[in-house]
Amino acid sequence: MERLRLVENPVDRLARTVEALLVIASKPLSVPELAAATEEDEERVETALGLIAGRFREGRSGVVLEHVAGGYAFRAAREAADACARLVERPVQRGLTQASLETLAVVAYLGPVSRPEIARIRGVAADSAVAGLVERGLIAEAGREREGGAVRYETTPLFERVFGLADRSELPDLEELGGDVEELRSRLEDVAGRRPA
Amino acid sequence: MAVAVRELPLDLDAFEGPFDLLLTLVLREELELRDVDVAEIVLAFVESRVERGGLDLEACGEFLVLVAALLELKARGLFPGEELDLEGLDPEEAAEELAERLAAYRRFRAAAGWLEERLAAESDRYFRLGVASLAPAPARPLARQEPEQLAAALRTLAAARPEPSLGHLVLTYPPLSRFLDRFRSLLSSRGRFAFDHEVDRLSRIEQIVAFLALLELRKREEARIAQAGPFEPITVWNASAS
Numbered sequence: 001m002e003r004l005r006l007v008e009n010p011v012d013r014l015a016r017t018v019e020a021l022l023v024i025a026s027k028p029l030s031v032p033e034l035a036a037a038t039e040e041d042e043e044r045v046e047t048a049l050g051l052i053a054g055r056f057r058e059g060r061s062g063v064v065l066e067h068v069a070g071g072y073a074f075r076a077a078r079e080a081a082d083a084c085a086r087l088v089e090r091p092v093q094r095g096l097t098q099a100s101l102e103t104l105a106v107v108a109y110l111g112p113v114s115r116p117e118i119a120r121i122r123g124v125a126a127d128s129a130v131a132g133l134v135e136r137g138l139i140a141e142a143g144r145e146r147e148g149g150a151v152r153y154e155t156t157p158l159f160e161r162v163f164g165l166a167d168r169s170e171l172p173d174l175e176e177l178g179g180d181v182e183e184l185r186s187r188l189e190d191v192a193g194r195r196p197a
Numbered sequence: 198m199a200v201a202v203r204e205l206p207l208d209l210d211a212f213e214g215p216f217d218l219l220l221t222l223v224l225r226e227e228l229e230l231r232d233v234d235v236a237e238i239v240l241a242f243v244e245s246r247v248e249r250g251g252l253d254l255e256a257c258g259e260f261l262v263l264v265a266a267l268l269e270l271k272a273r274g275l276f277p278g279e280e281l282d283l284e285g286l287d288p289e290e291a292a293e294e295l296a297e298r299l300a301a302y303r304r305f306r307a308a309a310g311w312l313e314e315r316l317a318a319e320s321d322r323y324f325r326l327g328v329a330s331l332a333p334a335p336a337r338p339l340a341r342q343e344p345e346q347l348a349a350a351l352r353t354l355a356a357a358r359p360e361p362s363l364g365h366l367v368l369t370y371p372p373l374s375r376f377l378d379r380f381r382s383l384l385s386s387r388g389r390f391a392f393d394h395e396v397d398r399l400s401r402i403e404q405i406v407a408f409l410a411l412l413e414l415r416k417r418e419e420a421r422i423a424q425a426g427p428f429e430p431i432t433v434w435n436a437s438a439s
Contacts, residue, residue, distance in 0.1 A: 026326065073324060075323060075324035076323040078321040081322075084323035101310075105305045105306075105308035105311075105312055108308070121298075122302065122305070123302065161326075171308070174308060177304045177307035177308050
């Protein structure tokens, strides 16, 4: 009688390897990075990621696979948030002021952008807000406008991870946010006159 | 209120009238902005606010935007290279530029609001970020304390502590006379002796007492002592024999 042999699905084995890579990484790993590390093609890695996502999801596991900041990473399940909050603190997110958030928004939409450009949009100096965001790791230097020009800044992968964005394209369309030019112009005209000098 | 800002009365060296008229004249380049003291305008606005009482944020915001625009125009006027940009800027264009700028700011302010909401919505997402800093240990409140317990504890601390025993440190000194007698006997029988040889097997304390006995004999001129140098053997001989 032919003996039964347990044949392992090769994608299962790859999924375990990808799990191991995600566990040791301190940042999200992209499909190309995973493919390079496992010496597999990207399509198979994506299949493996699909398997892992099924195993590690909210309600089933304390660890959840998420697609964030251009890659894949494990995070804690939301139901464990209270316990996590008692164990660790989050200096990056804590105490972000209105000025910091406005500066972050300018950098997120327009980056790379320099401090003078940020100040021109916000109407106040952005030095302190920029320094604070750099210190938190949410934005980083991204070269200069030209040789000897102002340093420009752009958001980091940490920004996307903290805000739970797969990438910056998930930010809402800027044109749809506030700022009705016609309404503002009519208000300005109301103040500035249209009265004969 | 916009009305309040528009009607703000100004009494400057270069201009007298309501704020909206000043703005119109400046935008139409019928008034040299370099002659306008912007600080005086700010003072006039602050005084009017104080007179009206209360804090009208909308009026303050409107005023700040307009004064900032005036200051920028004035600053640009100081740079000849940019004068060309402003030439021909009619009031409508100036208003348009201001409106564009305000609209841009509003959009980014709204984007900041969106980020804030997003951050709040994602507040239950925890992930590892390098080495996670441990949260500060929670403060542990003291258990209920009774004054009597505190008094008892203080009494225990205030009680006189027993004197420590030094019994194990007590030293016993041999009598000086023992060595005086021994050395006298040696001197009378042999006439001289080597001190080191005589004390070689004695304890450190006994050696010290023996040395004191030797000095006593020297003091009484019963013995003479010689030593070639420090730590060299000491020779003792009968003083009456020399």
